[in-house]
């Protein structure tokens with residue numbers, strides 16, 4: 001046991017700013033002597049072990065205190081309080097996502113499908129028992145359609161595997177109009193000719209002026225005529241752009257709600273500001289709006305670029321089995337963003353936007369019926385203080401900001 005403590009103390013001593021060897025030997029001998037002393041008193045082994053552990057925790061806390069007292073750590077702590085740190089962290093997150101996702105490849109592919117005249121492309125699949133179920137189409141039926149249809153300018157089959165290899169029929173690139181790097185939001189590492197697949201995803205290009213519904217009617221009647229194919233009514237035609245934009249719109253809606261809620265909060269806050277002081281604290285609210293827009297944006301980009309929310313099968317069926325649970329998690333994350341943005345904003349100085357410090361407890365919760373109770377925070381540069389009541393319905397002393405410095409006061413006195 002003592003050996004493990006020695007290793008931990010050796011590791012912790014790296015965080016100690018100076019005279020590490022002395023710090024190390026002092027703590028090791030301290031623990032050793034303490035243990036020896038307890039044993040000599042004839043105490044039980046378990047008790048000695050617990051007390052020695054206690055001493056070891058003391059050594060770790062001491063190392064942590066010395067570490068946090070280092071000038072660089074103190075500087076970092078103070079930098080963390082500034083609004084630039086928060087905005088910098090958001091910018092860094094955006095830059096990291098851009099760098100690791102090939103410049104938002106999936107988001108760009110959803111917004112601007114990288115195919116010429118993409119509005120005419122359709123995905124043809126076969127419905128299943130469930131409403132959103134989609135299945136691949138038999139290769140023989142695809143060949144029958146190809147030789148008989150009149151609404152499509154071209155029709156092709158494709159299939160892909162988990163390793164990013166896509167197998168496609170001969171005319172695939174003619175129908176698609178290009179040889180893309182990413183197909184249906186899926187990165188394709190290698191294209192190869194299709195051989196011997198029985199079921200395929202089907203891509204079609206509508207003739208100009210033909211609607212997807214016209215094509216669906218024709219393909220269904222052809223499938224019925226093809227015979228031996230019972231589910232002709234279940235042939236589904238989905239515009240490719242609609243299918244690929246589904247996750248974009250769904251999660252943009254959720255994250256957009258968070259943005260909207262925060263912007264409404266900002267609007268009401270600005271109105272209150274103007275009523276109370278006669279002017280709007282531009283810097284303060286600009287910072288809030290920046291958070292309100294960019295934090296939900298980071299969440300949405302992370303969902304689109306890194307999760308399975310955007311992936312689907314060749315027939316267009318969502319592959320994400322945990323989708324309902326995931327949507328709940330996204331809603332919770334949006335609520336957490338709204339809560340954090342408002343909380344972070346309240347706990348900042350109205351003049352310099354640094355996080356307020358030195359919390360002081362005032363009053364006691366036990367006497368809340370007759371007196372006020374809460375916490376007061378001040379700006380470390382003395383611009384003002386913020387009082388936060390322990391209960392939001394405190395009628396004796398409402399929460400709020402008190403200006404202490406001329407820098408935060410309105411430039412001209414407000415008539416009462």
Ligand SMILES: [Zn+2]
Pocket residue numbers: 349350351352353354379380381382383384
């Ligand atoms: Zn301040």
